[in-house]
Amino acid sequence: MGSRNSIRIAFAVLLFVVAAIPPVLLLLDAEAPGRAARITGSVWAVAVQSFWYALAAALVAALVYPPTMPWLRLLLRGMRERLTVDQSPMFQALGRLEHHETADDHFAIAQVRWQLRDIGKVLFHVNRALELDPRCTKARFLGAKALFDIGQVPHAANAYAQVVAADEQFGFGDALLGLGRCLVLLGQDADAVRALERHETIYGPSRRALVLRARLARREHDGAAARELLRRAAQPPGEGEPMSLEEQLARARARVALWRLGGVA
Amino acid sequence: MSSLTEQIERTPVTFVIALAYLALALMSDPIDPSWDDLIVLGAAHRLLLHDEPWRLVTYAFLHGGFIHLLFNLYCLVIIGPMVEASLGKVKYAILYVVAAIGGCVAAMIWDAGLLVGGSGSLFGMFGSIVAVNMRGGRHLFDAFQFRGPRSVVALIAVNFAIGLFLPMVSNSGHFGGLVGGFVVTFLFLDRGRSGTLDGIGRSIQVGWIAVLASLSLYVMEPVGHSWFVKFRTGIAFATRQELEQDKGIAKEPKPIRDAVLAWHDRFHGR
Numbered sequence: 001m002g003s004r005n006s007i008r009i010a011f012a013v014l015l016f017v018v019a020a021i022p023p024v025l026l027l028l029d030a031e032a033p034g035r036a037a038r039i040t041g042s043v044w045a046v047a048v049q050s051f052w053y054a055l056a057a058a059l060v061a062a063l064v065y066p067p068t069m070p071w072l073r074l075l076l077r078g079m080r081e082r083l084t085v086d087q088s089p090m091f092q093a094l095g096r097l098e099h100h101e102t103a104d105d106h107f108a109i110a111q112v113r114w115q116l117r118d119i120g121k122v123l124f125h126v127n128r129a130l131e132l133d134p135r136c137t138k139a140r141f142l143g144a145k146a147l148f149d150i151g152q153v154p155h156a157a158n159a160y161a162q163v164v165a166a167d168e169q170f171g172f173g174d175a176l177l178g179l180g181r182c183l184v185l186l187g188q189d190a191d192a193v194r195a196l197e198r199h200e201t202i203y204g205p206s207r208r209a210l211v212l213r214a215r216l217a218r219r220e221h222d223g224a225a226a227r228e229l230l231r232r233a234a235q236p237p238g239e240g241e242p243m244s245l246e247e248q249l250a251r252a253r254a255r256v257a258l259w260r261l262g263g264v265a
Numbered sequence: 266m267s268s269l270t271e272q273i274e275r276t277p278v279t280f281v282i283a284l285a286y287l288a289l290a291l292m293s294d295p296i297d298p299s300w301d302d303l304i305v306l307g308a309a310h311r312l313l314l315h316d317e318p319w320r321l322v323t324y325a326f327l328h329g330g331f332i333h334l335l336f337n338l339y340c341l342v343i344i345g346p347m348v349e350a351s352l353g354k355v356k357y358a359i360l361y362v363v364a365a366i367g368g369c370v371a372a373m374i375w376d377a378g379l380l381v382g383g384s385g386s387l388f389g390m391f392g393s394i395v396a397v398n399m400r401g402g403r404h405l406f407d408a409f410q411f412r413g414p415r416s417v418v419a420l421i422a423v424n425f426a427i428g429l430f431l432p433m434v435s436n437s438g439h440f441g442g443l444v445g446g447f448v449v450t451f452l453f454l455d456r457g458r459s460g461t462l463d464g465i466g467r468s469i470q471v472g473w474i475a476v477l478a479s480l481s482l483y484v485m486e487p488v489g490h491s492w493f494v495k496f497r498t499g500i501a502f503a504t505r506q507e508l509e510q511d512k513g514i515a516k517e518p519k520p521i522r523d524a525v526l527a528w529h530d531r532f533h534g535r
Contacts, residue, residue: 008465015472022483029486119412151411185407 066252074245085115103133110142122146137166141175148182157182164195173203184212192216207233207250214257223261230258272346278354279345282361285326286338286383296331300379300518303327309380311373312524314485321481325365327381329433337383348390351397356454360446364389366481367445368438373484375437379518385438389446391421396450400457448473505529 021043029036062068090112093105110125126143129136144159160179163170171178176199183192193216196209210233217226233254237243243251273280293302304310307323314320328334349357368385394417398408408414421443428434452470456462462470508514508529514522 005465008469012465012468012472015469015476019472019475019479022479026482026486117412148410149412151408151413185403185410187403 066255067249068252070245070249070252074249077245081115082117085112087112087116101128101132103129103136103139106132107136107139107142110139114142114146117149119146119150135166137163137170140166141171144175144178148178153182153185157186157188168198169202173199173206176202177206177208180209180212184215189216189219205232207247207254211250211254211257214254218261227258227261230254230261234258276346276349278358278361279341279349282326282345282383283338283341286328286334286341289326290328290334295334298327298329301520303329303379303381304518304520309369309373310378310521310524311484312521312528314373316524316527318481318485321366321369321484322362324369324380325361325383325386328383329381333382337387340387341383344387344390344394348393352393352450352454360389360393360449360454361386363449363477364392364442364446366477367448368435368442370477370480370484371441371444372435372438374480376435380435380438382435382438385435385442386446388421388424388439388442389449391417391424392443392445392447393450393454395421396447397455400451400455445477 025036025040025043028039089108093108096102096105097109106125106129110122110129113119113121113125123143123146126139126146129139130143133139140159141163144156144163147153147156147159157179160175160182163175164179168176176195180192180195180199183189183195193213196213196216199206199209210229214226214229214233217223217229234251236251289306290298293299293306300308304313306327307320308327309320309324328337345357348360352360364386365383367389369380372380372385395408395414398411398414398417399405402408409418425436425439428436428439452473505526508525514525517525
């Protein structure tokens with residue numbers, strides 16, 4: 001909190017310094033216009049140079065900032081998926097729907113629509129699939145992801161909870177992780193901790209889960225616990241251990257958060 | 266028709282702004298208005314702001330041609346109602362005005378020439394959307410986990426990129442409007458969960474007001490304006506006759522030429 005307040009104070013001081021420059025120049029202009037004009041030119045030249053240097057520094061900082069590369073790779077992967085999605089299952093399902101509706105066909109359409117990020121159609125077909133088969137867990141899981149994507153966190157949490165209730169290990173733990181993430185955002189800390197610890201019990205430590213648990217620990221002002229969780233999340237992968245892009249991003253975020261908390265990975 | 270009436274009742278300020286765009290366009294030439302007409306109607310120019318400071322805002326209701334008007338009108342009716350519904354009528358009006366001032370100040374500092382267009386305020390609305398989303402989460406950057414806020418940021422980046430390649434576009438005006446809209450929403454119009462501010466927060470609020478007021482004052486007084494740098498350092502334009510005969514100044518619209526001469530007389534009177 002101390003360093004955060006120091007940054008805020010420095011920012012406030014900078015604002016007042018910037019605000020003071022024009023009145024000083026105007027006062028000077030009344031006494032010595034030529035000098036005021038020359039100083040204005042110099043101040044402007046310094047400001048422009050500073051702006052470009054700051055921009056260059058920001059670009060370099062963005063490149064060396066650990067989460068940048070995994071984030072970019074995730075972005076590119078998403079774009080590639082959207083551009084190369086095979087829509088034939090959707091068209092086949094649409095053809096079948098003309099004669100007979102089934103939950104599986106609605107789910108097939110929803111799945112392709114999800115890959116295309118057409119959330120409205122995803123939710124329509126998911127809802128229809130669940131009307132036809134309330135036990136269609138895969139549709140409910142897809143609906144939870146779509147609801148989260150559009151920011152409907154309470155509804156997403158509800159959907160994830162129903163998926164977990166039906167099958168705790170659905171999606172190789174993604175349902176539990178999704179539930180935990182929603183509960184963290186909703187401030188339901190105790191339930192979030194339960195979900196994330198359950199995820200670790202079944203699947204072992206996941207960097208995404210560890211980062212979320214660290215956030216909860218910080219909310220409880222337990223810096224030591226947060227640092228330990230982040231330290232575990234920031235560990236490099238073991239020999240031959242595959243790490244998904246999502247886990248790589250979580251690890252990068254853990255490294256940054258750990259550094260900010262004063263810990264070392 | 267009833268849905269249009271309902272829409273107008275829900276978002277009256279957006280409707281009034283759109284009407285102002287159209288009315289002012291019709292008062293000049295909506296296809297290709299002349300600079301003289303635009304200046305009469307309230308376009309901003311560094312030399313005119315001293316005596317007519319309302320141009321800091323009025324420029325944001327004018328447009329430089331049919332395509333310009335159409336594009337900004339389209340953006341306004343798409344995002345305006347959403348922002349107005351989110352902030353409320355009064356705050357939305359404040360947002361439009363403050364973003365317009367921010368855009369004008371940035372454009373007057375960075376660029377030369379005449380400024381018209383509502384896009385500074387429209388960028389301010391984008392900034393406002395980002396600010397509202399940031400304030401809506403438990404942590405400031407939670408919002409970027411969701412599609413909507415990410416899409417807004419991408420839209421801002423794309424629009425800036427487009428502006429870099431189009432002529433006659435004031436990217437500094439867009440930037441000033443974006444920053445103005447973001448800051449006024451983030452610090453004043455939508456405090457989110459933050460509640461009351463501490464002393465440092467209040468200082469930052471006052472600091473931003475001071476910066477906006479100070480820079481607005483600066484653009485109204487042409488200290489350091491290129492013509493006046495030359496004038497003040499005694500290089501060329503030392504006499505009224507030279508100003509009147511200068512080829513660069515002769516190309517400007519009459520109100521600008523008159524303003525240059527008025528400034529010359531003002532300085533000589535000191």
